[in-house]
Each structure stands twice: as C-alpha cells, then as structure tokens.
Amino acid sequence: MSSPQPRSSAFRPLAPPRNLTRTLIERLSAEILDGTLAPGAKLPTEPEMMAALGVSRTVIREAVAALRAEGLVVTRQGVGAFVASDVRRRPFRIDPDGLQSIGEVLNVMELRTGVEVEAAGLAAERATPESLRRIERALAAIDRAVAQDEAAVDEDYAFHRAIADATGNPQFARFHEFLGRFVIPRQSVRAARGHMANPRAYLEMIQGEHRAILEGIRERQPPAARRAMRRHLENSRKRYRRLAAEG
Incomplete structure (x- = not known):
C-alpha cells in the first residue's frame, strides 16, 4: 500500500495580491517541485479551484497554461489537468x-x-x-x-x-x-x-x-x-x- 500523500496547502483562498495568476503559479509550482502534489496527481477541476481559491476562471486557466508551458502540468482534453510524471526533466528556461x-x-x-x-x-x-x-x-x-x-x-x-x-x-x-x-x-x-x-x-x-x-x-x-x-x-x-x- 502506498503511503498517504502530504495534505496540499496550495488550494486555500488567495489573498488579493497585485498578481493573482503569478501567486497561484508560484504556489502550485512549489508544491509540485517539493512533492506535495505528487507526479500524476489530478488537479481539482476549474470550478473546484475557483471556489477553493476565490479567484476567477481566467486566473485558473492562465496559471494552468503557464504550468503546462513549464512542463510541470499536462492536460488531457475532457479529463483535466495532472502533475507531470517527471517534473525534473522540464525544459530549461529563464523567466x-x-x-x-x-x-x-x-x-x-x-x-x-x-x-x-x-x-x-x-x-x-x-x-x-x-x-x-x-x-x-x-x-x-x-x-x-x-x-x-x-x-x-x-x-x-x-x-x-x-x-x-x-x-x-x-x-x-x-x-x-x-x-x-x-x-x-x-x-x-x-x-x-x-x-x-x-x-x-x-x-x-x-x-x-x-x-x-x-x-x-x-x-x-x-x-x-x-x-x-x-x-x-x-x-x-x-x-x-x-x-x-x-x-
């Protein structure tokens, strides 16, 4: 039996910072890279994240798109977004x-x-x-x-x-x-x-x-x-x- 995954703290309401999308990207990236969000884990649906985080659908979609571009998330049409299986092999880039x-x-x-x-x-x-x-x-x-x-x-x-x-x-x-x-x-x-x-x-x-x-x-x-x-x-x-x- 696999050990239980640590409880994620990423999906809690966001305070109103100057850039909600950037804050969400940084929060999710940190939990993906430290293993809190495990490889292959399914992210909550857009409505679930909107309710949990208190942000718009646009913020959610922009953050997921940025994480996909970073190689941290993969999306499957009609199924949802998942943590990439090998996030350490994502392309090198400078933000x-x-x-x-x-x-x-x-x-x-x-x-x-x-x-x-x-x-x-x-x-x-x-x-x-x-x-x-x-x-x-x-x-x-x-x-x-x-x-x-x-x-x-x-x-x-x-x-x-x-x-x-x-x-x-x-x-x-x-x-x-x-x-x-x-x-x-x-x-x-x-x-x-x-x-x-x-x-x-x-x-x-x-x-x-x-x-x-x-x-x-x-x-x-x-x-x-x-x-x-x-x-x-x-x-x-x-x-x-x-x-x-x-x-």
Whole structure:
C-alpha cells in the first residue's frame, strides 16, 4: 500500500495580491517541485479551484497554461489537468519576470561567462574573414554610439552575438540569443550613466575590453581571446555589483 500523500496547502483562498495568476503559479509550482502534489496527481477541476481559491476562471486557466508551458502540468482534453510524471526533466528556461534587479541578473551573467569565454576561443580558431568583419563592424557601431552619447546597449549585444556566430556552431548563437536579451539590464545601465560624472569615459573603458577580445580573435590566439572575454565579463559583474551596492 502506498503511503498517504502530504495534505496540499496550495488550494486555500488567495489573498488579493497585485498578481493573482503569478501567486497561484508560484504556489502550485512549489508544491509540485517539493512533492506535495505528487507526479500524476489530478488537479481539482476549474470550478473546484475557483471556489477553493476565490479567484476567477481566467486566473485558473492562465496559471494552468503557464504550468503546462513549464512542463510541470499536462492536460488531457475532457479529463483535466495532472502533475507531470517527471517534473525534473522540464525544459530549461529563464523567466524574465524573475530578473527584476541587478543582483538577479548577476546569476545569469555567471552562466553567460561560461558560454562566452569558450565562444571567444572557438571564434579565434574558426572565424571566417566575413565573420571577423561582422565582429569589427559591431565594434565600430559601439564606437559610433559612444560618440553620440548613447548607451550602446543594442550595439554591445550585437558585438557579443557576432562572436557567437563566429564559432561556426549554431548552438552558441542560439544559446546567446536565449540569454542575451535577459542579461543586459537596459534601465539599470541607462540609470547608472545618468549618475556618472563621465559616462563616455566609462563606455570607452568597456570598449578597450572589447578591443582586446577582437585582437585575440583576429590574431588567431584562442587563449588570449578567452582571457580577454573572461576579464571583460568579470569586470562587467563587478560594475553591476557596484551599481547594486549604490542602489
């Protein structure tokens, strides 16, 4: 005989927070992941959840749809929603709603470092003349943006993306596309520039780091390219930590 499942606390009335759907998603996700809601367990019906939670049908449907997208729930037409049989194998993803501060972005930047350092080394080994020109054009675009007193956020992204493309491995480009849009905290960068005595000097310093990366790739020196990329990303994390401390 199987042991009784722990009594779930997920299905109790929700207080009126600013986002009922997000609160329900977080509550159900936590109980699915800690085993309170066991694999294969059937969720209550929509009317049952509406009555228990005190929320609308829309909130229930949006939460179940989000859990299904996360791989935590499966639905069977005409039968209902069930906890997925193997929730630990759900697809990897980063929730943009979870990156609300510089501190949270830093965790993703550490992951990015592992990928981009290797990308710089592979680009130094494999870059074609055309892919090298794309990196050079991206660097020149940053120079133009800096000269116009712009933040150069999109141009910075394009520079790193060009290096990912230069690896010749499409998985680097895909992973960079996945991470890149979450990694650059646009509002934080622009707010920080607004408090700097000399924002252009700050961006030119970063450009010096970019040029070192390009030089390693151009000279076909993978160790130098990796060192330059690691130095750049470590310095970026330090800069964002300072912003977090000041903020």
